[in-house]
Structure formats: structure tokens, C-alpha cells
Amino acid sequence: MNGLRRLLRTPEAVAGTMILAVLFAMALSASLIFPGDPQAIAGPALLPPFQDWSLPFGTDRLGRDVLAELFHGARTSLAVGLVAAGAALVIGAVVGTLAGFAGGIVDEVLMRITDAFQTVPGFLLALAFVSIVGPSLGVVVAAIALGAWTGPARVARAEVLSIRERDYVAGAHVIGMHPLEIAFREVLPNALPPVLALSSVIVAAAILTEAALSFLGLGDPNRVTWGGMIAEGRAVLRTAPFLSIIPGIALVLTVLGVYLAGEGVVETTAVRRSLS
Amino acid sequence: MNRALALIRRRLVGSVFVLLIVIIGTFLLLEAAPGDAVDAYIVSTGGDTGLIEVLRHRWGLDQSELTRLANYLWALCHLDLGQSVTFSRPIRDVVLERLPTTLILMGSATALSFGLGSALGIYAGARPGSFRDRFLSIGSLALYAVPGFWLGLVLIVVFAVDLRWLPIGGIETIASGKTGLDRAADIATHLVLPVSALGFIYLALYLRMMRAGMAEAWRQDFVLAARARGLSRRRIVLAHVARNALLPLVTMLGLQSAQMLGGSVVIESVFAVPGLGRLAQEAVAGRDTPLLLGIILTSAVLVILINLLVDLAYALLDPRVGASEAGA
Numbered sequence: 001m002n003g004l005r006r007l008l009r010t011p012e013a014v015a016g017t018m019i020l021a022v023l024f025a026m027a028l029s030a031s032l033i034f035p036g037d038p039q040a041i042a043g044p045a046l047l048p049p050f051q052d053w054s055l056p057f058g059t060d061r062l063g064r065d066v067l068a069e070l071f072h073g074a075r076t077s078l079a080v081g082l083v084a085a086g087a088a089l090v091i092g093a094v095v096g097t098l099a100g101f102a103g104g105i106v107d108e109v110l111m112r113i114t115d116a117f118q119t120v121p122g123f124l125l126a127l128a129f130v131s132i133v134g135p136s137l138g139v140v141v142a143a144i145a146l147g148a149w150t151g152p153a154r155v156a157r158a159e160v161l162s163i164r165e166r167d168y169v170a171g172a173h174v175i176g177m178h179p180l181e182i183a184f185r186e187v188l189p190n191a192l193p194p195v196l197a198l199s200s201v202i203v204a205a206a207i208l209t210e211a212a213l214s215f216l217g218l219g220d221p222n223r224v225t226w227g228g229m230i231a232e233g234r235a236v237l238r239t240a241p242f243l244s245i246i247p248g249i250a251l252v253l254t255v256l257g258v259y260l261a262g263e264g265v266v267e268t269t270a271v272r273r274s275l276s
Numbered sequence: 277m278n279r280a281l282a283l284i285r286r287r288l289v290g291s292v293f294v295l296l297i298v299i300i301g302t303f304l305l306l307e308a309a310p311g312d313a314v315d316a317y318i319v320s321t322g323g324d325t326g327l328i329e330v331l332r333h334r335w336g337l338d339q340s341e342l343t344r345l346a347n348y349l350w351a352l353c354h355l356d357l358g359q360s361v362t363f364s365r366p367i368r369d370v371v372l373e374r375l376p377t378t379l380i381l382m383g384s385a386t387a388l389s390f391g392l393g394s395a396l397g398i399y400a401g402a403r404p405g406s407f408r409d410r411f412l413s414i415g416s417l418a419l420y421a422v423p424g425f426w427l428g429l430v431l432i433v434v435f436a437v438d439l440r441w442l443p444i445g446g447i448e449t450i451a452s453g454k455t456g457l458d459r460a461a462d463i464a465t466h467l468v469l470p471v472s473a474l475g476f477i478y479l480a481l482y483l484r485m486m487r488a489g490m491a492e493a494w495r496q497d498f499v500l501a502a503r504a505r506g507l508s509r510r511r512i513v514l515a516h517v518a519r520n521a522l523l524p525l526v527t528m529l530g531l532q533s534a535q536m537l538g539g540s541v542v543i544e545s546v547f548a549v550p551g552l553g554r555l556a557q558e559a560v561a562g563r564d565t566p567l568l569l570g571i572i573l574t575s576a577v578l579v580i581l582i583n584l585l586v587d588l589a590y591a592l593l594d595p596r597v598g599a600s601e602a603g604a
Contacts, residue, residue, distance in 0.1 A: 012414065112290075112293050112294055112297060113297055115290070115294045115297075116294045116295075116297035116298045116301065116576075118531075118534065119294055119295075119298060119534060119576045119579045119580060120298055120301075120534065120572055120575065120576050120579075121534045121535065121537040121538035121541075121572075121575050121579070122534070122535070122538055123535075123538030123539065123541055123542075124537065124538055124541065124556060124568075124571065124572050124575055125572065127541065127556060127557075127560060127568070128305060128565075128568050128569065128572060129305070131560040131563070131565075131568065132305055132308055132309045132310075132565060133308070204421065208423050211423050211425075211426075212423060212424075212425060212541075212542050215423075215425050215542060216541075216542065216545060216557060216560070218560070227423075230425070230426055230429065234429060237429060237432065237433060237437070238437050241433045241437075244426070244429050244433075245429075245430065245433075248422075248423065248426035248429070248430070251421075251423055251426065252418070252421050252422050252423070252426075253421075255421035255422075255423075256417065256418055256421040259417050259420070259421060260417070
């Protein structure tokens, strides 16, 4: 509880945590509050928001309930964002640890591969990957992770380079531990904090990339996504701009919530580390 | 100048390896794609099984993967990116045709985000912790959270549909017959909205970096020394604090170029700007994998060149960079 109180010291962190709490509630309760298919027709087409209180946010071109789509879209956004960012962090931490700990030719090769991934625009890579393999939730997650692991890899490598010179690593060598065991059980856990500090930025970027992919029609066609809703609304932008604007606001709030909460967490841990 | 040459040489050697990895990567993606060039050709022109065999042999597609990779590399050495299925033209020509538009869009957006971002960053960082600092920090975070394509749509709704101040999309008025300065002005008005949508997102990045760098620089001894020498506050802020915080922003300029190329894909599709990004989307829609991979290769080369330029600029701005190599 103490940690939570410390996290909620700044108003920005409070706002971020609250936004994320609401989003998680939306994502978890989506099937309870709006059971059945969110892509089913619920009323007349193009009903403006705040007219009919059974459909508070109105309906889209096909008469689908915008609020229900918004709830189910929260689920996709959060799931893709969190899983893709998690995968990127794991890949980055492993590659960075291997490169930093092994050194020499392994380091050289792994870092040139990292360079290559940073040279190709991540979004273009994701676009190519999804269009070649075919759009589904898993492929979208993999495509996003493919362009996002380089940052964590660089940070992990830099951290490992300084840790591997410590006495306890030398001690582990002396007692005959296998180098891979030292790398992943002794060095990696200690190199994690600065890597994890990147997580809010990576989650936010993953959510935005997913939205952009589904906006271009490369999201999972069987799921409601906010990016897809914005693309849908684009066809009637002149007459019903709210259809594009509402899911966009949801996206902005989500990403902002991730940033704010992330900054709060980083500040909290920084304070804790300077105290100890 | 010796210093700069040594830097270029070292960078170019590294870039060759990186480019080779990118090429092998695109080759693997090309292999993973369902169907090959012959299938695509037959779909568009028609033909029987005999023709398929002949074409596969003639285009070297019946050979081993290593041979095909070698052929691919050999073709790339001649700047031959292959044939686009959707356009029925060499990919190189299509890409080169679209490249200038994207460069103008990216260049203007970079100038906007870097110029305005660093200026606002100096304004915020001049007094760390003040109200305007906090306001700009939160505001820039909110801006950074906005998806570029959505900002583009909102700008269209406000400035093109409601106010009718600016055109809704495209790069110039079709068949207007304008030439010279008139045409340039026409293109400029068409670019205002896409450049804003692309540039405003990244503005936040430069603002925050500038602000953070300045907050750090304020604590350094040389600021205290400048104060002791009785320099005006304005001079300390601009010539000492901001100047020291500026260098990391220049590096960011290069790192950001890849992201901005990615961002221009959605922005160009939203505003129907016929650039490289829109071409990528057309390639996806037409299932034209070779074209898409040609675009990726071109972008990689572009990013490498931009980073080389940024490194050179950095070496000129900071005399410490590369000094040891020139001496060796």
C-alpha cells in the first residue's frame, strides 16, 4: 500500500492511474455490459451522440453501437499494447544481455542486427510483415514487437557492460557457474530496472502502432479496434465527424494515461533508490 | 576536414554491413510471401503451365536459395529493384518518382518540429519548475499521445471542411496549369495540413529533450561561472544553457528520421499525398510485395544517409567528436 501511496504523490500520476483503471474496467467489463457481438446492428444508422440514451454515443454507418465498440476496442488496444511491449522488452533484454555479456564477435553481430532494425522504419516493417503473413491478432503483436525491441536491447547491453565487471560476477565465474547461467540469473535481473523504465514509452508506441495498422485496414478483421473505427468514420467525415473523433479521443486518453502513470512509476522507483 | 573524412569513412564501412543485413532481411520476407514473381506475372497476363516453367527458369527462380540471394544482391548492385506488378513498371522508377514529395514533406515537418520544439523547450527550460514549464511539459506529453493520422483527420474537419481555408488533400490542384511560383505556392498550401499533422507530434519530443537537457545544464559549474562573471540572464540561457542542451537534439534528428518515414505512411494516406508512404499503402493494397520491399530498402538507405549528414553536422558543432581519430 505504501508503494501505491508514493506513486500517487503527483497529480499527473493520479490522473494517469485513474485513466488506466477506467480503461481496464472497460476492457474487463466489455462482455458483461455489452454481451454479444459489438459489430451487430443495434439501431438506426448514423444516429448522432447524446440523442437516444440507450445508444449514448450514437451509431455508425451500419447502425452499430459506438459505445459498445468503444468498450470492445479498449480490450484490443490494451491487449495488443501490453503483449507486444512485453515481447519487445523480453527480446530486447535477452539480445542486449547476450551482446553485452559475450562481447567480441557475438556483440558485434547482434549490434549490427540491432542497427539494421533501427534503420528500417518500424512502421513500414510492421506493414510489410502483416501484409505478407496476413492480419490476425498474433501477427499484429509480432509485427509491432519486431520494430520495438531495439531500444530495450541497447539499454540492456549498456547496463550489462557495467555489471559484468562487478565482483559478484567474478565470484560466480570462480565457483564454476556456466556463463549462460551467470548472464541470465546473475546479470540480467540486475540490468532490468533501466530497461523496465522504457516500458511506458513502448506500451504507448505499441498502442499507437496498432491503431495506425488497423486504420490502414491491417488489423484483425474479426475484432473491433479504435483505429478501425476511425477508418470507418472517415468515409462520412463531412457529415458525421464524431464517428472518427470519439475513438481518437479514447486513443489519446489511453496513451496519455500510460505516459503519466509510467512517469509516476519511474519517479517513485527513483526516489526509492535514492533513499536506500 | 580530416576529422570529418575519417568519420565518413568509418560510418560508411559500418553502413555497408547494416545495409547487407537489411537486404538479407527483405530477401527472407520476399521468400516468405506466398507466390513469386512468376505467379504475379501469370495472374496479370495469363498463361499456361509450360510458360510458368519457362519463366521460372529464365528468371532464375528454380535455383537454390543462395543462388537467388546472390542474384538479388547482383541486381541491387545495378540499382535494379525488380518489376512492380501493380504499376507494370520498374520499381526503381516508381520509387524515384514518389521520393521527392516525401522528402519535401519530411523536411518541412522536421524543420517545424525541430524549430518550434526547441524554441518552446528553451522557453520552458529557462525557468525549470515554473508554471509555464509545467504547462508546456504536460501539454507536450498530451500532444505526443495523439495519433498522427487522427490529428490529420481533425485538421481536415476543422480547416478544410468547416472553415474551408485549406485544400482537403492531394499535393497540388489538378490540371490547374500553374507554373513557377504560382505552382510552388499551390503545393505549399496543400502541404500545410500534412506537415502540421506530421510535425506537431514530434515537436513534443524536441521540446521535452531540450527542456530536460536545460534543467540538467543549469546545475553545471559553468553556469555558476557565467553568473559570477555577471553575464545577463538572457545570455546565460541562450549561449550557455541552451547551447549545451542542443547537441543531443541534433542526434535525435537522425534517430527520428526512421520514425518520421514510418509516420509519413499514414499521413500521406490520410491526405492523399502521392509520396513514398502512400506508395507503400498502395503496394499493400495491391499485394505487391517486391514494391513494398523496394520501398523498405529505399527508406533504409535514406535513413543511413540522413544519419551520416547528422553525424557530420555534429562533428562540425562539437570539436570533441572524432578528434582522437584525426590525431591517430
